[in-house]
Each structure stands twice: as C-alpha cells, then as structure tokens.
Amino acid sequence: MHAILLGSTAFAGLLMSMPPAFAQQAGPSASPPTASARRSERQIMFAVPPQALSTAIVSFSRAANIDLVFDGAIPAGIRTQGVSGAFALRDGLNRLLAGTGFSAQVAGGRTVRLINANAANVGGPGAVPAGAIPLDTIDVQGNSAQSPFGPGVGYVATRSVTATKTDTPIVETPQSISVTTRQQMDDQQPLNVGQAVSYYNAGVVGEDNSDSKQSDQIVTRGFTSTNYVDGLATPVGTFVQPAYDPYMLERAEVLKGATAAVYGQSYPGGILALTTKRPTDDPFHEVFVQGGSYGRIESGFDTGGPLDADKHWLYRVTGVGFDSGTQVDHTNLSRLSIAPVITYKPDDSTTLTVFANYRYDPNVGFWNKRPFAGSFVPNAAGYRIPDNFFTGDLGFNKLESKQASIGYSFEHKFDNGWTVRQNLRYMHTSWLFDSVQDDSITGTTIVRDKFQDINSYDSFQVDNQDEKSFDTGSLHHKVLFGLDYQHVDFADKETDADAPSLDLLNPNYYQPLPAYTSADTYIDTRQKLDDLGIYARDQIALGGWRASLGVREDWASSSTTNLLNNDALQTQSNAATTWNAGLLYLFDNGIAPYVSYSTSFLPTIGTDASDTAFKPTTGQQYEAGIKYQPTFMNALFTAAVFDLAQQNVLTQDPNNNNNQIQTGEIRSRGFELSARAGLTEHVDLIASYAYIDAKTTKSNNGDVGFRPAAIPENSANLWATYKFTDGMLAGLKLGGGARYLGNTENTANTYTMPAVTVFDAMASYDFGAKNPSLKGLSLALNVTNLFDRQYISFCTNGCYYGLRRNVLATLKYRW
Structure with a gap:
C-alpha cells in the first residue's frame, strides 16, 4: 500500500x-x-x-x-x-x-x-499519469486514527500526549509508553480496564483477583499507578475508585516511570491514561448485543457525526449496559453507563469539546479474599474453600458504585503561533460496600466478620496550557507552560464486627447478624486535598536529536477531620520541585535510542511521634532504551532498562513501636521488551517480556530484601491474529495468545505463589466480506483462560483466586 x-x-x-x-x-x-x-x-x-x-x-x-x-x-x-x-x-x-x-x-x-512529474497524463480526466505512483485514497478526518486521541491503526499507535502534554510521536519520546488500541480491545473483549492494559503489556500487573471494585487499578514496574482520564486525574479513595467500561474508551495508555514533572503528585511507577471516545467528522453508528458465561447479557451502542452541513457541530453518544453472574455463587455484576459528548468547531483554530459521563453499578461483583490456609494450601483438616464458594450472607451483601462527571476540553490557535488549552472536569463518585467475609477456616467451619464501607469523593480539576513552536538558530523548540489545580473532598467510614460462622459443607446464608455498635466503627474521616502546580517544558530538535526538559513546582495541602475523635482536625502542607530530562536520537530508518531521568513526589498523610508532619515520598527513575518504528510496516518495537527508587517510605519507629518514621526505601530495577506490529495485511502481533527486580532496600520492619507482594519477577505475553481476506474463508479472523505470570511472593515473603500460564482465544466473522448486503454485520467469540486453569493470582492480606474461563459471543452491526 x-x-x-x-x-x-x-x-x-x-x-x-x-x-x-x-x-x-x-x-x-x-x-x-x-x-x-x-x-x-x-x-x-x-x-x-x-x-x-x-x-x-x-x-x-x-x-x-x-x-x-x-x-x-x-x-x-x-x-x-x-x-x-x-x-x-x-x-x-x-x-x-x-x-x-x-x-x-x-x-x-x-x-x-x-x-x-515528467509522465504524460494519458486516459482523460482523473486518470493516473503514466509512470505515476498513485496512493491509496485516505479519508483524512479531524479525529484521525493516528492522532494522539485516536484509536490507533490496528494494534499500533504512533502518537501520544501522555508523556509531554503535547502531540509527540511515541518514537521520539524518551520514555516508555504502551498503548492499548481500540482494535486490540475489540479483538480481545476485556471485561474491565485492568484486563485491557495488563493483559499483553510488559511490566504491568492488573488486579486479576476479581471483576469487581479494583478493575481500573494496575501496578507498573512494582508500584501502584496514578490514573488519568482525558488528561485529568481521577483520585482514588480507600475503596471508592472511578471505573470506565472498556467500550467507552478510544485508547488506554501506560506511561512508565516517574511523571511528577508533568502531572504533579503521583506514584513513581507511572500513570494509566485513558482517552474516552470523541466526536467524528463523519457519521458513525454501531450497536451490539453480547452473551456469555455466568448468564451474562449485554448491549451497547456508539453513534456520532456532524450535526450541521458545515461540520461546526459534532456529537457522539456511547452507552453500555449489562447484567451477569460471576464465578462466585450468589454474586452479580451489572452496569449502566452513558457518555454524551459534543464538539463545537467554529473555525480551524478553535475547538471546544464538552464531555459528560454517568455510570451506575448496582452490583460490583465479588470480593475474592480467602485465608491462606484454606486456599493456597489446605487447612489442617485438609479442606480448601472452592473458588466459586460464597462465604458471605445474603441478608448483608451489597456492593454498589455510582459515578458522574462533566467537563470540557478547549483549544484555540492564535495567529502569532501560540496555542492555548484548558481542560476542566468535576466528578462525583460514591461507594457502598456491605459484606460478610471469611477470615479463617477451622475444619469445615469458616470464621467470618461483618464489614461495611461507605465512602465518596467530589473532585474538581483544571489544567491550563500555553504552547508554541519556534526556532533559535538551528534549534527547533516546542515549549509548553502550564498551571493546574485540583481539589478533592473525600469522606470514608469503615466498620467491622464479628459475624456468625459458616459451615462449608452446609452453608446457611440467612443467619441473624448482630447490629453494629459505635465501637465497631474504626475509621470515620473527611479529608480535603488541594494541589496547585506550575510547569514548563521544552522539546528541542536538532537534526535527528530530540531533547526534552521539564520542571514543575507543586504546593499541596490537606486537612483531615477525624469524626471519631471529637472532630479533631489535622492539617498538612507540602511543596515540591520535580523535573525530568531526556535525550533521543532518531535515525532515518526509524531506530531511536534514548536516555532519560525523571522524579516524583507524593504527600504522605500523618505525623511521627513528635507530631511532625510526614514528608512526601520522593522517587527517581533512570531509564535507557531503544525504539524502532520501521519505515516499511505498521509497527513499533521497544526495549528499555530502568532503575527506579522511592524514598521516605513509612517504617516502624525503633524507639516507639506505636509510631512510624520515614526511613524506608523501595527499589525496582529491570528491563522490558515489547513489540506491536501489523506484520502483513493479514497478521497483527503483540509480544512482550518484563524482568522486574523489586525489593525493600531500607526499613525498620525487618523486611529489607523482601519483594513487594504480587509483583512477578518475570512475565511474558504473546498474542496474534490472522485475518482471511480472500477465498472461502474471507471475512474470518482467528486469534490467540498466552499470558505468563512468574512466581510472586506474599507480603511477608514466607511463601511463593507458583508461576502460571493462561491461554486466550478469539474468532470473528465479517458477514459483509462475502455478502455486500450484510456489510457491517459481524459475529465474534472470545474465550479467556481457555483451558479453565485454576490458580491463585496473588496473596497479600489474604489469597485471591484468578479468573476462571469466560466465554463471550458478540453480534455487532456498524453502518
């Protein structure tokens, strides 16, 4: 082509x-x-x-x-x-x-x-001149596939704004970025965002213990991620967390390593950046129905296009709803989500896009924690709790989540070369969790407790940016100046008490439960967080050289009201300067070696024994790597080595066992290999490998040298699809993959979970390939954990079973 x-x-x-x-x-x-x-x-x-x-x-x-x-x-x-x-x-x-x-x-x-230009134009108007090399017609849309907000082409995305907040080719960015494209999500049909970005992604671990509350949380290079949607943060509470259905997304990116110089306070491992679907210049319509394992039934739609002939007004509305059982008896997973979006483009220089999102999950699946003795190993009597066994009580069993947001993205390009942007969003999220849970098992008797969590947060974020490109001599600059602010108001109440035991062999799910007393509530707080940041970046080009420099100053403050202690108020303020620098050389053949250094900070709430407020944790990352974007195929190959550390980690005070001090340090070193390619017009491929040597390097808790729980030292993935384009099988696509998760440790590093390999498969058929009257109609079948492997995903404060085989059939129509 x-x-x-x-x-x-x-x-x-x-x-x-x-x-x-x-x-x-x-x-x-x-x-x-x-x-x-x-x-x-x-x-x-x-x-x-x-x-x-x-x-x-x-x-x-x-x-x-x-x-x-x-x-x-x-x-x-x-x-x-x-x-x-x-x-x-x-x-x-x-x-x-x-x-x-x-x-x-x-x-x-x-x-x-x-x-x-020297060829004669033979054949009349519109004919290709003799000797000409014609190009296939490409429909150039305002929201093109390879824009930094677009779905990508096949499994490959070539541009991103995540690392720099400017439209930059990924091959020219001196930091690791992996993008899960829309095509990958369509092919693999992940149940949640955690699966979408952790399956077939080097060095990324998702919360694979269940399809419930932690579905958008991932761990990158040994550290929890900080999450962003459409360029703005989505704060996470104790249990409450924003969640997005994969169908509502255009793409999902993981930026690995410290990112505070771009985004402010964050974990050092990186960020998860989600891009929701946006309006298109041309009409687009899609509906689907889906059925699958555990009685799952789902339906959704995606429609958009221009509202007027001049295409000044564009719209898009995406919605999805489903109801399903889960692999745990007596538990359900259900959702209703809708996202209307409208764009106003009065001219080529101005764009305003208004986003709204509403999600209601009346049932959020299951909480899959099991005692170590009784899951990973049998208890003393030789019993294990099966992975489908419900240990709760049907009279006290509610997991419900609500989320609503509204905001906008504005951009205007001035004639003098400056471009200004403003991204703004208000979000409300709430969570109700009523559950009777297992603590241990003695013989066939499951000892349980009755737990409740009620929390919510309201957040407001705004990010203002000024960008301009200019030259100084032979240097080409792309500079960015920004000021952002976020406010979070978070409330959390947690209550726990004993509950009647349950007989594993003869369960009674409607036992009388004792009422809570005031003494059972151990957390009842309201916390307000504010963060103001200013930042500046310069991306410099000289020949094949690309240099990136960024610096940021943050002022963070918090106030915490303890409603259990006579409304005691604790305040804390922190300021931090963070920066990053990277250097890359782009060869004409698409090979780009690079080095980079970046820092992070994250406020730590609380005080030491002398009532001195804790300092923020700090992080640093050294990274070197090489990227290759071939000139002859749609592909991106990457390799990176990294050394990442976090300081000021809380550890026990050796002089006061009831308090903590900040002398701890965690270090993560390793390397990653990744390939995403359209090898031919028939074959798409994803392959990755990661080695992560993560450990505690300083601590007073007796855990120096320990590996963080649930972080595999080795992981590898391979996924490929083949599409038939002619002959009897035209329209058929077949695909499959394998996910290898290496050994992991429990929190105390006293036992090791064995490695596991899980296989997935898909098949789809485009009816329009053989019958033009059926253009746009397709049928797909997806199977995760194809061979129904039973395994322990990880153990932290308990052990968690991995997800069993799940089968989905999807009938879709596009026009």
Missing part, C-alpha cells in the same frame, strides 16, 4: 501550500499563497539529509506531523538533496522533491498522490 495520512492541520496546510497547478485541482477557489502569506505560515524545522527519497519521505513526514504508511515501492535510485532549516510546509516539500522527478498532487478533496 502507498498511503500518506495527514492530520487535520497538516492536511489544511498542505492543501493551501501546493504548487499552483496542483492546488487548482483541489477546487477552483484554492489559489497559491503569496510570498508574504507563505512567510506567515507555520515554520517547521526540517533536518533531512541527502538520501534515498523513499526513506527521506518518512523523516519529512515526522517533522511535518504527517503520518506515513509506505512500502518502499519508489525506485531505490531516486534520491533527494534533503531539507535543512525552518520552512513552511509547501517550501519544505518542494525542496524535498526538487530534482527527483516527483511532486505531490491533491486529486479530489482528500486524496494525496505522489506523481512522476
């Missing part, structure tokens, strides 16, 4: 800057800009040395923010003298093609072709 894909701004610039003969073919009103107009166009810094035209086009397209898919069919003997310096897109393109015998042509509103 020969295809140049143009982002919306790049396409507009190219259309306005074509040589006269070609610009006129795009429409009678498209006249060439004057010399003064060209001087006022955005200047782009090019550093394309003399070389073969087939490879030079790739370097040029990256500098001009043009995505290129190219198979190398241009004769190898055709060379360019290159482009060096700052030029408008038109002038740079003319210099690139000068003397090659080729030129760019716009043939119709959205088709770009590379033409042999």
